[in-house]
Amino acid sequence: MQSTQGIHTIDTGFVRPGFDAAYLVVENGRGAFIDCGTNHSVPRMLAALDAAGLAVAEVDWLILTHVHLDHAGGAGELMARLPQAQLVVHPRGARHMIDPSKLWAGASAVYGEAVMEREYGRLRPVPAERVVEAGDGHVVDLAGRLLRCIDTPGHARHHIAIHDAHAQVIFTGDVFGLSYREFDTAKGPFILPTTSPVQFDPDELHASIHRLLALQPVAMYPTHFGRIEDLQRLAADxxxxxxxxxxxxxxxxxxxxxxxxxxxxxxxxxxxxxxxxxxxxxxxxxxxxxxxxxxxxxxxxxxxxxx
Structure with a gap:
C-alpha cells in the first residue's frame, strides 16, 4: 500500500493487480475511504486500515465517486463493518445505494447473473439514514481536512470528483480517464478516456476535465490506477x-x-x-x-x- 500526505492507495484486487484502486485518506487519527471496489475487496480495505493504524470506528466517511460496481459494489458490505461511517454519494446515486436492486439488474443484463455473483457478490443495501447526498460543492470534513465534492458528468451523470485542497490533489474516479502503470514509459503515464455504458456525453466530459484542471492540482488519483502527474499533457491527450x-x-x-x-x-x-x-x-x-x-x-x- 503506497502512501503520501496521508493518502493511501489500496489495490482492491479486482480483475488484476494494478487495475482498480480505492483510497484511504487519514487526518488526525480519522479516516475516509474514497471508493471501495467490490464485496471481495472488503478484506483489503480493512487490512489498509490496520496498516494505517486505524480502527474501524475511526473511519468517518466512505465517499463514492460514482456507483459503477468496480467503485461501489462493496459499499454495503464495507459500511456494515464501519460503525461510525457515513456514505457520501452523488444525489443521483443515493437511491441505488439504499436499494441496489436496479443496479444489480442493470449490470446483470450486461454481464449475466453468474458473472455478477463471481466478480462482485450480492449487493448489500446501505441504511438510508447513513447516506449523505453530495451535490456540487458539498464539503466533507475529515477532522478539519476539507474534501470538496465536484459534480463531474461525462462518464456518468452521477459522478463526483473529490478535491483535497490540503494535498492539492483530486480523486477523479473515471472522469479523468484510465492510466494503468503497465503503460508507463520514460515519457511518463499513458492515458485514455473511459466511455463505458450508459451515460457517456463528450461535451460534458470535456467540460469536467477543464473544470478539474482549473483547480490547478499537482496530481490526480484516478481509480484506474493510482497517482498521476504531468496533468496538462494528460488532459490534452x-x-x-x-x-x-x-x-x-x-x-x-x-x-x-x-x-x-x-x-x-x-x-x-x-x-x-x-x-x-x-x-x-x-x-x-x-x-x-x-x-x-x-x-x-x-x-x-x-x-x-x-x-
Missing part, C-alpha cells in the same frame, strides 16, 4: 482522444457490424498512441491489458450514438 473516439463511433455507425468495426478502430487508436508514447510491447499485449476497457468503451459509444 484526453481531449484529443475523446474527439477521435466520437469520430470513430460516427464512422462505425455506417457499417453492418458497427460493434466489431468500433472495437477494431479503438484498438488501432490506442495501439498507435501507445507506440508513440514509447510503449513497445505491441498490439497483442495491449489488447490483453485493455480488452475489457475497449469492449466497454465501444458499448458506451454505441449507446451515445443511438441516443
Amino acid at each position: 484526453l481531449h484529443e482522444q475523446i474527439d477521435a473516439m466520437v469520430g470513430l463511433a460516427q464512422e462505425a455507425g455506417v457499417h453492418a457490424d458497427r460493434h466489431a468495426q468500433l472495437v477494431d478502430s479503438l484498438t488501432n487508436l490506442y495501439a498507435t498512441r501507445a507506440l508513440a508514447h514509447g510503449w513497445t510491447k505491441g498490439r497483442a499485449a495491449l489488447e490483453q491489458l485493455l480488452h475489457m476497457d475497449i469492449e466497454l468503451n465501444a458499448q458506451g459509444l454505441e449507446v451515445w450514438l443511438d441516443r
Whole structure:
C-alpha cells in the first residue's frame, strides 16, 4: 500500500493487480475511504486500515465517486463493518445505494447473473439514514481536512470528483480517464478516456476535465490506477482522444457490424498512441491489458450514438 500526505492507495484486487484502486485518506487519527471496489475487496480495505493504524470506528466517511460496481459494489458490505461511517454519494446515486436492486439488474443484463455473483457478490443495501447526498460543492470534513465534492458528468451523470485542497490533489474516479502503470514509459503515464455504458456525453466530459484542471492540482488519483502527474499533457491527450473516439463511433455507425468495426478502430487508436508514447510491447499485449476497457468503451459509444 503506497502512501503520501496521508493518502493511501489500496489495490482492491479486482480483475488484476494494478487495475482498480480505492483510497484511504487519514487526518488526525480519522479516516475516509474514497471508493471501495467490490464485496471481495472488503478484506483489503480493512487490512489498509490496520496498516494505517486505524480502527474501524475511526473511519468517518466512505465517499463514492460514482456507483459503477468496480467503485461501489462493496459499499454495503464495507459500511456494515464501519460503525461510525457515513456514505457520501452523488444525489443521483443515493437511491441505488439504499436499494441496489436496479443496479444489480442493470449490470446483470450486461454481464449475466453468474458473472455478477463471481466478480462482485450480492449487493448489500446501505441504511438510508447513513447516506449523505453530495451535490456540487458539498464539503466533507475529515477532522478539519476539507474534501470538496465536484459534480463531474461525462462518464456518468452521477459522478463526483473529490478535491483535497490540503494535498492539492483530486480523486477523479473515471472522469479523468484510465492510466494503468503497465503503460508507463520514460515519457511518463499513458492515458485514455473511459466511455463505458450508459451515460457517456463528450461535451460534458470535456467540460469536467477543464473544470478539474482549473483547480490547478499537482496530481490526480484516478481509480484506474493510482497517482498521476504531468496533468496538462494528460488532459490534452484526453481531449484529443475523446474527439477521435466520437469520430470513430460516427464512422462505425455506417457499417453492418458497427460493434466489431468500433472495437477494431479503438484498438488501432490506442495501439498507435501507445507506440508513440514509447510503449513497445505491441498490439497483442495491449489488447490483453485493455480488452475489457475497449469492449466497454465501444458499448458506451454505441449507446451515445443511438441516443
